[in-house]
Amino acid sequence: MSQIIQQPGAKAAEGRTASVVQPPSARLPEAAAVGPKRYKPGIHPQLVIGVVLVTLIVAAAVVSMFWTPYDPLRAGVGEPLAGPSTTHWFGIDRFGRDVFSRIMAGAQLTLYVGVIAVSIAAVIGVPIGIIAGMRRGVPGALLMRGSDVLLAFPGLLLAIIFGAAFGAGTTTAMIALGIGAIPAFARVARSGTLQVMRSDYVLAARAANRSSWAIAWRHVLPNIAGLIVVQCSVNFGLAVLSEAALSFLGLGTTPPAPSWGRMLQESQQFLGSHDHLALAPGIAIAIAVLGFNLLGDGLRDVLDPRLKGVR
Numbered sequence: 203m204s205q206i207i208q209q210p211g212a213k214a215a216e217g218r219t220a221s222v223v224q225p226p227s228a229r230l231p232e233a234a235a236v237g238p239k240r241y242k243p244g245i246h247p248q249l250v251i252g253v254v255l256v257t258l259i260v261a262a263a264v265v266s267m268f269w270t271p272y273d274p275l276r277a278g279v280g281e282p283l284a285g286p287s288t289t290h291w292f293g294i295d296r297f298g299r300d301v302f303s304r305i306m307a308g309a310q311l312t313l314y315v316g317v318i319a320v321s322i323a324a325v326i327g328v329p330i331g332i333i334a335g336m337r338r339g340v341p342g343a344l345l346m347r348g349s350d351v352l353l354a355f356p357g358l359l360l361a362i363i364f365g366a367a368f369g370a371g372t373t374t375a376m377i378a379l380g381i382g383a384i385p386a387f388a389r390v391a392r393s394g395t396l397q398v399m400r401s402d403y404v405l406a407a408r409a410a411n412r413s414s415w416a417i418a419w420r421h422v423l424p425n426i427a428g429l430i431v432v433q434c435s436v437n438f439g440l441a442v443l444s445e446a447a448l449s450f451l452g453l454g455t456t457p458p459a460p461s462w463g464r465m466l467q468e469s470q471q472f473l474g475s476h477d478h479l480a481l482a483p484g485i486a487i488a489i490a491v492l493g494f495n496l497l498g499d500g501l502r503d504v505l506d507p508r509l510k511g512v513r
Contacts, residue, residue, distance in 0.1 A: 249500025252435075255493025263309035272300035274307040274460045283476050292482040295468065301482050304460040308483070311461055312442050312490055315376050319357075319441040320434050322380025323387050328430060330384070331391025332418050336399060346392065349385040357382025358444050365453035372445075375454045379444050383437050390433045394426030401425075428505030435498035439491045446487050462487050 271291075272279045280294040287293075292301035330349060334342035355363075361378035368374050398404060398421060407417050448454030449463030457464060462483040469479035 246500045246503050248496045249504060252493050252495070252497030252500050255489050256497055259309050259490050259493060260313065262306045263313050266303075266306035266310055270300075270303040270306050272303045274299065274303040275458050283472065283479075285476070286478055293476070293478045295465070295479055296472070301465075301479065304465060305462070305482055305486050307460040308462045308465070308486065309490075311372065311455060311459065312445065315372060315379070315445045316438040316441040316494075318376040319379040319383065319445075320437050322377065323383035323437060324430065324434060326380075327384040327387025328391045331388040331393075332395050332422055332426075334388065335392040335395025336414055336418060336422070342392075346388065349388040352382065352385045355382065357440070358447060361444065361448050362451075362453055365448070370448075370453045370456060372455045372459070375445055375448050379441050383440070386437065387430070387433055390429050391426060394429045395422050398422050398425045428501070432498050432502045432505065435494050435501060439494035439498070442490045442494065443487065446483075 266274075276299065278298040279300050280290050280298055282294060282296050282298045284290065284294040290300050290302065292305060295301055295304070327349070330345050334345040336342075337345075357379040360382045361375050364374045364378040365371075401421075404417060404421050407421060412420075445454055446461070446463030446466070449461040450467045452467070455461035455464055465483040466480055466487075469476070469483070472479050
């Protein structure tokens with residue numbers, strides 16, 4: 203019988219072969235699977251929904267500047283407290299005014315308050331944040347501590363104080379809401395500025411003896427613009443909600459101007475019998491706030507480079 207003779211070093215060679223470590227390239231697919239999941243850039247659902255809702259509000263405001271089914275200030279266009287119908291889609295309020303026409307006209311006031319309040323906060327807060335981020339030490343600390351003082355007075359509380367001191371009105375509410383939002387813009391701008399100031403192109407600009415204003419204008423502001431846009435969208439929704447709350451409390455827009463918050467306040471005594479009077483302005487406020495919040499979230503996903511390619 204023939205026997206298979208195994209060489210003495212065969213087992214040792216076999217053991218050495220089995221214990222050979224695979225090169226790193228062979229384990230690359232397994233390691234890559236552990237990292238964040240990559241995806242191809244596409245449509246952001248939040249951004250799309252936000253744009254649609256905001257466009258709906260803007261369209262209602264623009265159209266109401268030229269046309270409404272009825273005069274939003276005219277009383278007696280129908281039977282008071284009448285329900286929705288083909289001629290009056292959202293019904294009639296207690297003064298005989300068309301609710302749908304007042305909802306359309308109220309969109310103008312909503313956008314007006316949001317634009318002015320956000321503009322005041324951005325124009326004051328962004329320069330404070332940029333200067334505080336570029337001027338470290340005592341100047342930057344003083345600017346941020348000054349903005350922190352405003353954190354003790356939220357926008358809604360400031361609006362109530364201003365309304366009690368200077369009288370209720372749309373202008374008072376806009377100024378108070380804008381001042382109350384300054385710390386938020388200052389903090390966002392300062393955070394973005396600190397990141398930009400550590401970049402290579404800013405160091406090169408400093409080495410080239412560029413002035414601080416030139417660096418802020420050409421390098422810092424363009425690179426934090428995305429953060430500012432997102433903050434504007436979020437604060438716009440807060441301004442809409444705050445204005446509605448102030449009007450509901452009687453410290454915002456004064457009658458007979460159409461305000462969604464004022465319409466809610468006027469309809470509260472008819473809850474249970476004529477719910478449509480509160481349903482229409484409530485849905486309008488919800489659509490506006492949701493639209494601007496979703497728009498802000500969607501813009502953040504698009505403009506933030508840290509979120510690109512990661513889901």
